[in-house]
Amino acid sequence: MSHLSELFGSMVFNDAVMKEKLPHATYKLLKKSIATGQSLDLNVANIVANAMKDWAIEKGVTHFTHWFQPMTGVTAEKHDSFISPTGDGQVIMEFSGKELVKGEPDASSFPSGGLRATFEARGYTAWDPTSYAFIKDGTLCIPTIFCSYGGEALDKKTPLLRSQETINKQALRILRLFGNEEVKEVVTTVGPEQEYFLVDKELYDQRKDLIFCGRTLFGAKAPKGQELEDHYFGTIKPRVAAYMKDLDEELWKLGILAKTEHNEVAPAQHELAPIFTTTNAASDHNQLTMELMKKVATRHGLVCLLHEKPFAGVNGSGKHNNWSISTDTGVNLLDPGKSPRENPQFLLFLCAVIQAVDDYQDMLRLSVATAGNDHRLGANEAPPAIVSMFLGDELTEVLESVLNETEYDKKEKINMEVGVHVLPRFSKDTTDRNRTSPFAFTGNKFEFRMLGSSLSVAGPNIVLNTIIADVLEQFADELETADDFKTALHDLLRRTLKEHKRIIFNGNNYADEWVEEADRRGLLNLKSTPEALPYFVSEKNISLFTKHNIFTEIEMRSRYEIMMESYSKQINIEALTMVDMVKKDILPSATSYIKELCDTAVAKKQFTPLATCSFEEILVTKLSSLCDQLYKKTEELDGLLLHAKEHTEVCDCAMFYKNEVFAVMQQVRGLADELEVNTAKQYWPYPTYSELLFSV
Incomplete structure (x- = not known):
């Protein structure tokens, strides 16, 4: 592409556009408002709104929307046109500062966890000037927060912005202790790697489970899966490559730094990785990325699946944060620098992360808890549900020397020797990587690997920002009052490592031995969403988030209700879909095949009494037994769904779905999958795994 520099960000009202379109004084006032967090004067907002409108109209735009992120996990928008009547039957195009900074969507129809009753409809959206406006599908989209009439946050952006302010405040306190007066702002950055599946749309349209649930509820394993390991980083097929090229261009128009793309482990699975950016922008960009992945796929006769486990028997999809x-x-x-042992500032921030992850394992685990992600965690394809940290040999040895007050024998760089002299010489890293760790240090960042592929990255990063800010505050409180900073710092580092080193594990997180070892260390193992979510409203965690003004207690309890209800609703939808598929499609298809087998046996006997029918007799007997069992289990599942309505408390209801409903769903699936492998292809009502995974 010859004009990539012109394409990139062409649909974004970014800093370069603002410099061009806004009067210099207005531009400076806007930038000052963003930098200081002060409200924007309405007169300034009017000028910005008019410039934004003119820019959008130049690109063929007629409508605008406040683009926000409610607690549904996806984005929301209500479109309004720029037109305004003139009184003479004509219209002009107008967009005011008031329309830019505030909107009023209906708040009662979004998840609120009891914060909003149906008759209490008023809610507000407010412009987030730290995130650039952009054009999507011919509409000017203005990133906003979303709150209720009472001011409670009903979205994911508001608490994320609060968490960024909190970690900025506490990190600056630490930097001042080291004599750093130059830094005015500290920001967290994120680069979320996005895994996904692509399937043929014609096949997708024949699967009710994919349409309603995003994953296959039935499906026998294909003869070939991922066991040959030939798909990972393999040659990208032409149809997929065309999709990736189209997707890149759409993302680049929106200023999204799509960088890396490749085949993932499972057949039909792929990954897109962006360059990191500020956490707020990264969260917005990832929501747009997921939306565009789906839209672009339809242009190519494909469907993009973002569910964490669309197919049993092969790897699911995560999102590495x-x-x-x-x-x-x-x-x-x-960044540890060349000599991390002699870098006390780095060691202090590292110890803050170590303590935060140990103290708030529960919050990190529940921040990624969903019905879909429960399929992955602990399944030897993703980290276990046990939170731990990987630091690598070098950093672990550095910290051991700090803890034990010993000299650190610095590792020297070693040149790689591969036995081919013509190849360029390069040095290998001083430590390996660990792909089984939930929270791994990877050189100058931490890779939080527990996120599910469909999850908004806002939630986990709210937690990360807040828990680390909390520990930084503790450190600052202690060090600011110390008589001797160096001595206090030395003692603080040693004490922190001694009290929290249990969270560090550099071994194989998939091994059964680690589960036992983690239990001995006193680490939590919250295996499912209903087990994890109650920790969100524990006294410790309510105190944490209210102390730093990330959430009010009411906001936390409402989110707990929403997350629990979402889990139950998802399992309920899947169970209802299962019942529908079995009764309307699978059993009728299997009995039709049984009838053909019976008719064939009768025809053979009529043709000649000497003909044997053992094949038909054995298979009819087997299929009939499976149909009977499947029908009984499906009826049992149907009955459980009625009983589920009796559980009015959200935690009890979710546990019922996990322990009772989901358990029977697994049995229903097992019977149906066995029916599939014994039923002639032309009778099976759905595309098989062989077709879905290998058709693109």
């Missing part, structure tokens, strides 16, 4: 913390002067505070 690469988190770091940096200054406005360009310094990465998690």
